Amino acid sequence: MLKPSDNLVDAIYADLRLKLQRSAVSPTDRLVDTEIANAHGISRMPAREALLRLVSEGYLVGTTRGFAVRELSLEDISGLFEVRRQLEPRAAACAARDMTPEIEAEITAAMNRVELALGASDIPALLAANVDFRNAWLKAVNNPHMAATISRFIDYFQSVRLGTFADPATAYQYIDGLSRIHAAFLAHDPLMVQDRMTLFMFAAEEAYLSVRRRQLEEAETARPARRRIQKRGTA
Amino acid sequence: MLKPSDNLVDAIYADLRLKLQRSAVSPTDRLVDTEIANAHGISRMPAREALLRLVSEGYLVGTTRGFAVRELSLEDISGLFEVRRQLEPRAAACAARDMTPEIEAEITAAMNRVELALGASDIPALLAANVDFRNAWLKAVNNPHMAATISRFIDYFQSVRLGTFADPATAYQYIDGLSRIHAAFLAHDPLMVQDRMTLFMFAAEEAYLSVRRRQLEEAETARPARRRIQKRGTA
DNA sequence: CCTCCAAAAACCGTATACTGATTTTGGCAG
DNA sequence: CTGCCAAAATCAGTATACGGTTTTTGGAGG
Numbered sequence: 449m450l451k452p453s454d455n456l457v458d459a460i461y462a463d464l465r466l467k468l469q470r471s472a473v474s475p476t477d478r479l480v481d482t483e484i485a486n487a488h489g490i491s492r493m494p495a496r497e498a499l500l501r502l503v504s505e506g507y508l509v510g511t512t513r514g515f516a517v518r519e520l521s522l523e524d525i526s527g528l529f530e531v532r533r534q535l536e537p538r539a540a541a542c543a544a545r546d547m548t549p550e551i552e553a554e555i556t557a558a559m560n561r562v563e564l565a566l567g568a569s570d571i572p573a574l575l576a577a578n579v580d581f582r583n584a585w586l587k588a589v590n591n592p593h594m595a596a597t598i599s600r601f602i603d604y605f606q607s608v609r610l611g612t613f614a615d616p617a618t619a620y621q622y623i624d625g626l627s628r629i630h631a632a633f634l635a636h637d638p639l640m641v642q643d644r645m646t647l648f649m650f651a652a653e654e655a656y657l658s659v660r661r662r663q664l665e666e667a668e669t670a671r672p673a674r675r676r677i678q679k680r681g682t683a
Numbered sequence: 684m685l686k687p688s689d690n691l692v693d694a695i696y697a698d699l700r701l702k703l704q705r706s707a708v709s710p711t712d713r714l715v716d717t718e719i720a721n722a723h724g725i726s727r728m729p730a731r732e733a734l735l736r737l738v739s740e741g742y743l744v745g746t747t748r749g750f751a752v753r754e755l756s757l758e759d760i761s762g763l764f765e766v767r768r769q770l771e772p773r774a775a776a777c778a779a780r781d782m783t784p785e786i787e788a789e790i791t792a793a794m795n796r797v798e799l800a801l802g803a804s805d806i807p808a809l810l811a812a813n814v815d816f817r818n819a820w821l822k823a824v825n826n827p828h829m830a831a832t833i834s835r836f837i838d839y840f841q842s843v844r845l846g847t848f849a850d851p852a853t854a855y856q857y858i859d860g861l862s863r864i865h866a867a868f869l870a871h872d873p874l875m876v877q878d879r880m881t882l883f884m885f886a887a888e889e890a891y892l893s894v895r896r897r898q899l900e901e902a903e904t905a906r907p908a909r910r911r912i913q914k915r916g917t918a
Numbered sequence: 919c920c921t922c923c924a925a926a927a928a929c930c931g932t933a934t935a936c937t938g939a940t941t942t943t944g945g946c947a948g
Numbered sequence: 949c950t951g952c953c954a955a956a957a958t959c960a961g962t963a964t965a966c967g968g969t970t971t972t973t974g975g976a977g978g
Contacts (some may be wrong), residue, residue: 455960457735479930491963496930499740500692502730512970527826534769591762595830630862634941691932715959726933731960747940748959920978927972934965942957948950 456494460484461501468507469579469603470572471610471626476590478514496594501580506604517607525608525660529653532601539598541642543588544633559630566623571613574623578609581626585633611659618655625651691729695719696736703742703752704814705807706845713749730888740847741839752842760843761894764888768846771884774833776877779868787868789819794865801816801858806848809858813844816861820868852891860886 467473470553484495499515502508508515512640520528543551564570580608582602589595613619633639699719702708719730735752737743743750768839778786796812799805815836824830848854860883867875 482929493962493964497732497735501736504739510930513972524828527828530826531770531829531832534773538769546729591765593759593762593836594766597766601828672764717959728932728934747962748942919975922975922977924975925973925974927968927970930968932965932967936963937961940958943955943956945952947952 455491457497457501460488460490460495460498461476464490464498465500466566468502468606471575473517473604475517475519475607478511478516479508480514505600518604520604520608520658520660522657522664524604525653525656526602528601529649531655532598533646533649535594535598535601536644537645539589540585540589540629540645541595541638542590542594543585543635544638544641546590547588547633547636551584551588554587555581555630555633558584559627562623562626566619569612569616574613574619575609578626581630605656608656608663611663611670612655615659618659621651622655692723692732692736695702695723695725695730695733698723699733700738700838703841706810706841708752710754710842712742713746713751715749740835753814753839755839755843755895757892758898759839763836763839764884764891767833768881768884770829770833770836772877772880773881774824774826774829775820775864776818776873777825777829778820779871779873779876781825782823782868782871786819786823789822790816790865790868793819794862797858801854802850806845809848809854810844813861816865818851818855833862840891843891843895843898845891845897850894853894856886857890861912 462603464479473479479499481492481496481499484499485492488495499508503515507518509518558577558581560576562581563575565577583599586595586599589598612622625644629641629644629648632644699714708714714732714734716727716734719734720727723730726742734743738745738750742753746861783898793812793816797809797816800808800812821830821834824833860879864876864879864883868878
């Protein structure tokens with residue numbers, strides 16, 4: 449843990465980012481700079497700067513008591529998917545066009561791991577394989593700005609994704625869509641990839657919305673009402 | 684100067700961001716935390732954090748000797764426009780659909796200022812009015828994620844825009860495209876807005892590419908070869 | 919047992935200080 | 949005048965320290 453680059457901030461940032469991608473941080477957790485700092489045996493500043501960067505990128509929100517993973521409202525989900533719909537089908541089509549055998553092998557390997565994990569109901573493995581699949585095809589996108597933007601928008605859903613995969617029916621449908629995209633990649637058909645990605649986007653949006661709606665309802669019944677997340681949204 | 688929020692980092696960030704939007708920082712300038720700090724009468728840390736944020740957002744790059752505005756390669760320009768083409772026509776169409784009379788008045792006012800500045804060949808005013816026009820129609824975009832992403836992508840071009848407006852012919856053509864978009868907004872025709880924005884995107888890409896190409900050539904002839912911008916690109 | 923209030927703790931924001939790396943400067947030799 | 953080398957300056961990164969605000973805690977009173 450903590451090797452990338454010779455820069456402490458980047459190292460901490462990468463570490464936290466990975467934890468977030470793996471849904472290893474729950475929205476109820478509080479990330480505190482001092483904790484992270486002496487967990488890694490460093491001072492507050494690098495940890496703080498990494499946290500601040502995650503805030504400015506929209507992954508975390510600052511509260512009066514530590515940093516927390518950002519929870520998406522239903523509007524957030526709709527809005528984020530509107531952007532994803534504009535970008536991902538097109539990007540995936542480009543990826544299909546410019547696909548190399550190496551990357552093709554990677555996405556196939558990731559797809560296999562996804563199906564294996566689905567069969568074993570191994571949610572963490574499913575999450576990880578899902579991330580791998582996405583990162584693999586994004587590698588074939590020649591436009592780094594496009595790839596980075598997409599990556600970022602997908603990562604916003606980490607806090608919801610866990611819930612999506614918890615329900616077997618939803619997970620199955622999600623993975624089915626993924627596998628259809630995978631097949632289209634193997635067929636080297638950019639347009640088929642584009643179309644299937646478009647369909648996938650709509651299905652995914654609905655899945656996330658329903659999961660999030662249920663989460664919000666549960667939270668409502670559990671706690672009558674309370675919340676206190678201040679300013680510091682920045683962006 | 685330096686009022687927004689009760690937070691020094693945000694204040695410095697906003698100040699720098701504005702300077703960048705106005706092209707008030709040349710790529711040869713070096714932004715140094717200590718300078719900014721005692722220019723504002725504060726310590727290094729807030730200035731440094733603001734700079735770091737601009738780096739992580741891609742507006743600046745860290746060098747071994749201060750921070751500098753990021754210079755776009757021709758590939759960057761093409762890549763950035765590929766993303767803009769996916770987002771802006773659609774977003775503008777939504778803006779046209781959801782336009783309010785207040786915002787319509789704003790974009791008209793901005794458009795008038797653009798034409799006034801164009802007539803007077805007042806480049807700084809043209810730059811400012813152009814920013815205003817964009818910000819005005821983005822206000823009508825109900826999806827904040829969409830609006831923020833677009834805003835960000837547009838802002839990457841600040842270092843090139845100055846060059847675009849310097850050439851009267853290019854500036855005229857650019858502004859003509861803008862005015863056609865404005866007319867479409869006034870007609871409340873989302874599809875017309877969408878189409879015209881699409882055309883505008885292609886024209887703008889070409890304009891930026893040719894300006895940047897010329898800049899690079901000039902730099903080449905002036906200085907045989909040299910450059911030293913290190914790692915720290917982050918994101 | 920619950921409520922209210924005050925003391926304590928937690929945590930963020932900012933300031934200052936130190937270190938190491940890199941670049942610039944200035945002088946000395948060729 | 950040019951090239952080289954060493955001293956000095958510059959600047960990013962990291963550590964430590966302090967102040968202020970908000971939250972939690974714990975006890976006294978109802």
